[in-house]
Amino acid sequence: MSNYIVFDLEWNQSAAGKETSLDHLPFEIFEIGAVKLNEKMEQVSQFHRLVRPCVYRQLHYIISEVTHVSMDELDRDGRPFKEVMEEFMEWCGEAPVFCTWGSMDLTELQRNMVYHGMEIPFASPLLFYDVQKLYSLTFSDGKTREALDEAVKLLNIRMDAPFHRALGDAVYTGKVMACLDMKAVGDYVSVDYYRIPRCPEEEIVLNFPDYSKFVSRGFASKEEAMKDKRVTDMVCYKCRRMLRKKIRWFSYGQRFYLCLAACPEHGLMKGKIRMKKAEDGSIFVVKTQKLVGEEGAEFVARKKEEARVRRAERLKTKKHGK
Template sequence: MLYCRNNAPQTIPKGRQPMNYILLDLEWNQCPTGKQDENPALPFEIVEIGAIKLNDAREDIGHFSELIRPTLYTRLHFRTQEMLHIPAAELNRSRLFPEVFADFIAWCGEDYRFCTWGSMDLTELQRNIDYHHIENPLPLPLFFFDVQKLFSLLYEDGKSRKSLEYAVEYLKLEKPRVFHRAFDDTWYTALIMQKMNLELVKDYASVDYYRPPRSREEEIYMQFPRYSKFVSMPFTSKEEVMADKVVTATRCYQCGKMLRKKIRWFAGNSNSKVYYCLCICPSHGYLKGKIRLKKGADNCVFAVRTLKLVNEEEAAVIMEKQDAVRASRRKKKHR
């Protein structure tokens, strides 16, 4: 993977290459009386951290597992109770998040990369960090391995996102532990990661969006074997995002040529947070563009743009999508 700042491609410096992998899973509680009563600053309160440390040979070299006493949602949501089967008395005897998190970060050490099943854990970890007014010690940008995505790239179509239990069964691994407890899920994720051919997908690191780039200089450009990704700085509105020439630029990630658009950026529907375009590279053929708008802090909006070379059939899908959007607009106009 190439990681770039300010559109200057470079590989991640060797000094920053992780020596260890921290496989992390969190369990959290939510407001027991429903979403209408939740604290928007912390919809999910972490009640358990489970982690396994693997060295660069993916050998197990350490474990971390601890329950956390909740302070916001002190009564467990019924779904949390069903999944975790944690006695309330045991939670109430546990330490608070700031203490447990401090020990966890110290246990992680230096030169590591987080590995999670899916992309939610690091977001919710940082949300809990902010809620407790702890200085965020995680690197920025925060790269990690989404093992769920890597599993899909290796064994599925690269787009599907299967459950952890599905992956365990697919790889014919033993299931001596329960699912949906932090350390047990981490244990299964470690087995999957040890089983997979990581060399084939090690270039497909993910980047966490909880703290998006704060300025044009911090914007992130990532180049992968099959596509490129760009994460923008924040804007005040989606209209401002889509008017920005850097956000909407289309450059072939294989040859670097700036491409003219065969189909200009269009919204998937009237309320869409997703935009599409289609270009043609003279050397490499059709290139599909996709922009996803995401909400950041203080109601700002930032963009995640992916560009991917596609065949004629996939290009036709974009053309059909645009035709469908136009037809829908005409229909609404004549009502």
């Protein structure tokens, strides 16, 4: 029986700017709100707590304007983060399925837990539902990311609580989730990247109806990552056949790579690699593979030509610069 935990966080940041932020705690949580849904997407319980800040003791002006929270209120009604988090996990119950609007909340929750010396109790890999993505898959192109208040308006959900407060946003997210056909989009789980795989055996492979995702372990550099066979192999996610590359991996931009491969049975497949920085400073890879038609193949070929032209221009500029 599913135990859906739809939660939202409100957090503060350094009022003096990013340069004064703690390296591994850019955002300090001051509010946790959540609703528990049953398999029928009916709300069966609520959770709401304020957290007393101990790192950023002045509210950033934007946070104050958006949430209408004051530091006096947090000092008066807030409780220590560790105490609130322990209550939250007990309230979540066994095997919770976390659901959030967007992909940041679980990462920031874990960062705050580590800062406060707490062990992370979540499974690894940590899979969750990004309701914002599921909403886009249902009502848009799967790529657009709508703001929560806009989604609520478009679905004609009654607005009886302010936005940008943790419990209200969790309630609204749960109501949006109730409007979705989970049988149609329930396969599209998201993976949290706060804790990346530590070794090849832990690397993550997720197969979805129309694409696949691979999450690597950490590497010292993107050049080292691109030497790894599991990173650069193209394998058809439908028949598991190793594929021949028609266009080999090439870089476009500083963090992205593309390639084009061919499956004799299923056709052309585009590969895309995103280089991401892990919490420990290492580089890890998120590789997606998707079947494409001629238009998708032409896109890859065009990007390769653009990359070739840019590379030639850089070499020419470097030569003349000497």
